[in-house]
Amino acid sequence: MKYRFSRLCGVLYLMAFVHMTTSQISPIVVSTAMGDIMGERTPFAYQDQVVSVDTTVDIFRGIPYAKPPVGDLRFAKPQPMEPWLETYDATFFRPICWQIVENNITEEQSEDCLHLNVFSPDVQGSGYPVVVHIHGGGFIQGTGNSAYHDGRPMVSLGDVVYVTMNYRLNAFGFLSTGDPEMIGNYGLWDQSLSLKWIKENIEPFGGDPNNITIIGQSAGGASVGFHLIAEQSWNYFHRGILMSGNMMAPWGLETDSEKARSDAFLVGRLAGCEDATNSQELRDCLRQVEEERLIIAANAALATTTNVIPLVPTIDGEFITDDPRHLLEQEKFKMCDVMLGNTKDDGSLVAMRAYIELIPSPDPYSDYETFLDRVARFTYTYTNDVIVNSIAQQYLDWEDFDDPDTNYFYKYIELITDEAFHCTSEHTARAYAMSGNSVYRYYYTYRRPLSVSIPRWYGVGHGYDMPYVFGHFMNPRMNSTVPYSREEKQFSLQMMSYYTNFAKTGNPNVGNEVTFPWDRFTVPGLNILEEKPDFEAIPGARAEFNAFWNYYVLRLVTYSADLSEAEHQWREEFNRWKNDDLPAWRVDFQDYQDSDQCSP
Numbered sequence: 001m002k003y004r005f006s007r008l009c010g011v012l013y014l015m016a017f018v019h020m021t022t023s024q025i026s027p028i029v030v031s032t033a034m035g036d037i038m039g040e041r042t043p044f045a046y047q048d049q050v051v052s053v054d055t056t057v058d059i060f061r062g063i064p065y066a067k068p069p070v071g072d073l074r075f076a077k078p079q080p081m082e083p084w085l086e087t088y089d090a091t092f093f094r095p096i097c098w099q100i101v102e103n104n105i106t107e108e109q110s111e112d113c114l115h116l117n118v119f120s121p122d123v124q125g126s127g128y129p130v131v132v133h134i135h136g137g138g139f140i141q142g143t144g145n146s147a148y149h150d151g152r153p154m155v156s157l158g159d160v161v162y163v164t165m166n167y168r169l170n171a172f173g174f175l176s177t178g179d180p181e182m183i184g185n186y187g188l189w190d191q192s193l194s195l196k197w198i199k200e201n202i203e204p205f206g207g208d209p210n211n212i213t214i215i216g217q218s219a220g221g222a223s224v225g226f227h228l229i230a231e232q233s234w235n236y237f238h239r240g241i242l243m244s245g246n247m248m249a250p251w252g253l254e255t256d257s258e259k260a261r262s263d264a265f266l267v268g269r270l271a272g273c274e275d276a277t278n279s280q281e282l283r284d285c286l287r288q289v290e291e292e293r294l295i296i297a298a299n300a301a302l303a304t305t306t307n308v309i310p311l312v313p314t315i316d317g318e319f320i321t322d323d324p325r326h327l328l329e330q331e332k333f334k335m336c337d338v339m340l341g342n343t344k345d346d347g348s349l350v351a352m353r354a355y356i357e358l359i360p361s362p363d364p365y366s367d368y369e370t371f372l373d374r375v376a377r378f379t380y381t382y383t384n385d386v387i388v389n390s391i392a393q394q395y396l397d398w399e400d401f402d403d404p405d406t407n408y409f410y411k412y413i414e415l416i417t418d419e420a421f422h423c424t425s426e427h428t429a430r431a432y433a434m435s436g437n438s439v440y441r442y443y444y445t446y447r448r449p450l451s452v453s454i455p456r457w458y459g460v461g462h463g464y465d466m467p468y469v470f471g472h473f474m475n476p477r478m479n480s481t482v483p484y485s486r487e488e489k490q491f492s493l494q495m496m497s498y499y500t501n502f503a504k505t506g507n508p509n510v511g512n513e514v515t516f517p518w519d520r521f522t523v524p525g526l527n528i529l530e531e532k533p534d535f536e537a538i539p540g541a542r543a544e545f546n547a548f549w550n551y552y553v554l555r556l557v558t559y560s561a562d563l564s565e566a567e568h569q570w571r572e573e574f575n576r577w578k579n580d581d582l583p584a585w586r587v588d589f590q591d592y593q594d595s596d597q598c599s600p
């Protein structure tokens, strides 16, 4: 299996390098404060009508930035790596962090996974701005090693040093009992330590330690958001790009520490630590559990969840000191330039969970009752039916309401995209803009004419912007089934220019040429760039829905808090009536009817 994979890659490699004129891969060594590191100077060429590149990229894979987080370091903050004497071989990727096993991952997984990868235009150069990419995957999966995150296109076109890292995921990264025994957020501490490592060691790779931008998508975007509100990380970077995720994302943070704690004990029970009666016993027992067994237990626990993903960051009082909403309100965040936004249908990912039975359908249909049920169960801010009713009021087309065939499925995607992605991004953008920072906001709406298995209802899905921002069309490790058109390649070049320009200067318009000016997001003004091949300015897009989620619903949650309790009691009574009293009544009624019939 593995052999076939690498052979195919080899073929593609050759195909992509037909125009290659320069040398072979050659070893290259840099001297850092940690010790010498050997990587590879790798030829990189790509040529067609749209772009021509013929250069080399210096690639270093699998550099350890922390001590292996094993033994007593499991469920603990990462410890800095000790300097080494021998030249470290950074010519191959090290294992990825433990994640989903049943997904047939072919890469080796290990608890010893705290490594980073560096792509440099030229380690003999200097002063290159640095882009650090924090991968996504819901804090339960993903890796900076993947083909998806290959830095060659961005490095060669953007003239930046590009770094990816692996950080602890899933139970290893985020199990939390809510007390000091197992406080959680180990994966965020990993990221932060890697940023420190980059700040202190990137110069020998040609990078400018005073010009570092962190970028991430999905859980990576949420992570960027957490570093913006975590003073711990402030010294290690200068700007942030938050794609389809930010510190306000309701799926990215477990604000209920009791829930996190019960999840931790659930994982414990499934991993053979059912005797643990307190946090310390649980931790001591879980530290003994074999790696694979622990990840299987964690994934079994994940499978029992519906709404918020467990095993994500928590408010630990140290890394994340408070609810991000309060920190934004109090301007307790790193003052810096940010770029942020989301895709038009980011929420179709959530719809896949909410309407799991409809995934195979080419055009899913949801009636009104099912819609209300899914809104109640899969809306993050749901507390009571008043919230559901207000959501319905805001989103429904009332002129179609009386038509029994009206399809509510796409309404669900729209509202969950707003709640979980669009409006949180707006919330963050406002906080940043109103405290005087330079903010660039986007709304990504382009969908590839994909012929592959992804159904059309998925829309402009979560992550659809990634191939353009990271230049997948010229990434030798990506294997697109549908060739990129000339227009799409030009679109990608523009996107790469915006993103790397911003990374370097804080302004997406300054640096490599862009054809459409991207205006700053200000309040008022609300400028937004619609990202699609023919870029457009769409100021104030979806302002009404932003106001709905960011002001109205939040107030409603507060005002109806007592109601929730009342409703809860009412529901319990109703259920008792339905489950106990009603059947009893039916029996009585049947008796009555029967007796009636027998009467003369």
Ligand SMILES: *[C@@H]1O[C@H](CO)[C@@H](O)[C@H](O)[C@H]1NC(C)=O
Pocket (backbone or CB within 6 Å): 102, 103, 104
């Ligand atoms: C994993 O691989 C096995 C054997 O090839 C296959 O039967 C199974 O469906 C795969 N599972 C997933 C989740 O892809």
Ligand SMILES: *[C@@H]1O[C@H](CO)[C@@H](O)[C@H](O)[C@H]1NC(C)=O
Pocket (backbone or CB within 6 Å): 005, 008, 009, 479, 480, 481
């Ligand atoms: C590359 O794409 C081809 C065509 O779709 C496919 O058959 C092949 O399995 C892919 N290779 C890899 C390594 O993904």
Ligand SMILES: *[C@@H]1O[C@H](CO)[C@@H](O)[C@H](O)[C@H]1NC(C)=O
Pocket (backbone or CB within 6 Å): 127, 128, 129, 210, 211, 504, 505
């Ligand atoms: C970062 O690098 C870019 C490009 O070299 C340069 O224009 C910019 O002034 C630098 N910014 C800082 C803060 O050094």
